[in-house]
Amino acid sequence: MSSLEPSRRDTRLDPYIDQYADRTGSMTVSAVRALFAVANRPEVVSLAGGMPNIADLPLADLGASFDQLIQTKGVQAMQYGSGQGELFMREKIVEVMAEEAITANPDDVVITCGSQQALDLVTRIFIDPGDVILAEAPSYVGAMGTFNAYQAQIHHVEMDEDGLLPDALRQAVVALRAAGKAVKFLYTIPNFNNPTGITQPLERRREVLAVARELGVLVVEDNPYGLLTIEGEPIDAMRSMDPEVIYLGSFSKTFAPGFRVGWVLAPHAVRERLTIAQEAAVLSPPVFSQFAIANYLDNFDWRGQIATFRSMYQARRDAMLDGLSAHMPTGTTWTSPNGGFFVWVTLPEGLDSQALLPRAVNERVAYVPGTAFYADGFGSRNMRLSYCFPTPERIYEGTRRLGKAIADELEMHATFGLDTGEHRHTDRNLGPAPDVS
């Protein structure tokens, strides 16, 4: 990962340095966080963040309905709650999951403080130091931060333009087991993968599940963006085809992230452990937030709101794809997502997205370098661009600035003939089909 290691000087000044747990060795400031300081400057078009645009929410009506909520249910909503999460919230979540063909029992749902905490709890109950978690190559930087915090070994599985390669999954599991490793689960984002935007078609999901079942590997399906499908309907969730799949969901993208309400749907025995782990972690997940979200789902047209979000993100995605077509130098390729927040760019051979970043920021555009999404140093030729937050005009302008930065970098390389040998790692990106734009 492209983490910024605490500097040697800082480390020497920390009087507690000998006291920390071994797991803190992997706790470094994430590239994403370090970027925020830069990307937040108003003159910079940030294509780096993953913040949803929630400006379209009906604030006046929401305010009035919160007033009602406090006056009628305030004493319960502001009290401690269940460690597993409130039953009414779990029932609503079962309704939401039905939109992606999932049949579930509210008793098998555990509410979490955002789906980030769902990752934390699943990792906590399954991972001993050194255990292997399989993940797409590339995968979500925040999930890998959690996996590292529990000293997991992250092993990437190759993708093509349809997502995870079933044969690569099989080979990885067989090879890792032969090496004596405990492969605990596959972590996958089948819809609009973060960072690539790639989606697994239905048939590919079946194939991946078949391999996982055959080899006895648990599947953890992370699905924050599924309902934000732009064209057509969401593809059935993997969990809808296999009740053994552990499924992570969230209201952060379909409603609002500030309430920090996500969930895990898990087989009953696993759910039991997750609840106990949750009680030790936070006693109860945010209670008022659960009342607030259930209140929203009960009294507002949440499906209509999602449709509004979909068109809004469609316009932003189109602005980004149009901008990339117009401004990217030859040799640059990118993915064309049908939903979610992200486009994955592969730079012309010889370029390095981390080395390019200062030049890009100088042109007033920011992104996340691809290495952040690999646990093993790959991704130097890639970058993640997000189209979720800025306006379409700003996004288009951002791609123009980015195109200029890349062109300038290419020109410098042509002039000074920089050695491209050091970028040999990048031949792995997206494996057999690098050009998926």
Added chain:
Amino acid sequence: MSSLEPSRRDTRLDPYIDQYADRTGSMTVSAVRALFAVANRPEVVSLAGGMPNIADLPLADLGASFDQLIQTKGVQAMQYGSGQGELFMREKIVEVMAEEAITANPDDVVITCGSQQALDLVTRIFIDPGDVILAEAPSYVGAMGTFNAYQAQIHHVEMDEDGLLPDALRQAVVALRAAGKAVKFLYTIPNFNNPTGITQPLERRREVLAVARELGVLVVEDNPYGLLTIEGEPIDAMRSMDPEVIYLGSFSKTFAPGFRVGWVLAPHAVRERLTIAQEAAVLSPPVFSQFAIANYLDNFDWRGQIATFRSMYQARRDAMLDGLSAHMPTGTTWTSPNGGFFVWVTLPEGLDSQALLPRAVNERVAYVPGTAFYADGFGSRNMRLSYCFPTPERIYEGTRRLGKAIADELEMHATFGLDTGEHRHTDRNLGPAPDVS
């Protein structure tokens, strides 16, 4: 701990049993949770829970102010936030801590999902499996659940009626280190300790801190109840005397627990690690909750509300102490807290609080058996009674029912002459001064 182990049958039925992390070995259903099912029956007076009574909050005005909050700041309040917590919230927290003589910088505060999560993060960054955490004998069941989840070894330090014994602390550290153990920190609740209600006077705090400093042991001060002091003013926090103390605070008792907002104040280097751990755990602590609480602190007389809570809890505490004086059989002793939520009862010799529980529930009163608050099997002659939630009349009636249950149990022992030898453990309770009522 008096945990209910998952039954052998359940364990055999769990198809994932070989997959779980080692740390789940300590994850058992807590006695507190198992009790909720019983205690929630309306005919039972529950002296078991630790829920604050928040019925006195000004709901109508709160509702209107939430409406305003959403309309004016909704887009920020419902968005992702900072991993460390919002600056405005950390500034308000510094103001709240000043009430207990603490001088701090908002930059050294990390917001957590309730102070339970503060415990989780502190344990996460300091504890490797087998490391020792020192805690009062007895100590908070929820903290021990967290410590167990990280495979810490909990070592209890004796108390008297003024809290932790400095000499016992010194002896424990020396002996544990001589045995090759890594003693990572002392966890202490100096105000109205949960479960005993005992408070360390100022001089005792100084003595404990002196020993900790001399031996280089970190102190983690957990202070959820300090501002709920009944007579007189809160005693200065340990953190106010030593900036190296890691301090845990919470709005759960001074405002409302449903927002799940607590915090850690820590030395700068430690704060840095906590923030990184927090990002891996939940990305950002509940954002809307922080806006809601800051809004409350800005627009309501929160000091006046705490004064209201103090008189309300005083009436409840008095009802409990009056009831115990009136109804407890000879040989029963109890603590007299000056705040917080709990009274700690020591039963006449020969009685066992777990064995007594079914009889008590039959009399329609519930409590938490003392063994829940020890990591090492002690506490069988004790029970924790809470006076925070039921009305004074119900509390008084609860002590009457409890007195009858104890008297009946004593009579049965007198009749059948049960062997008291099996209760030898209990001679440790509260060490040299068992009768502190």
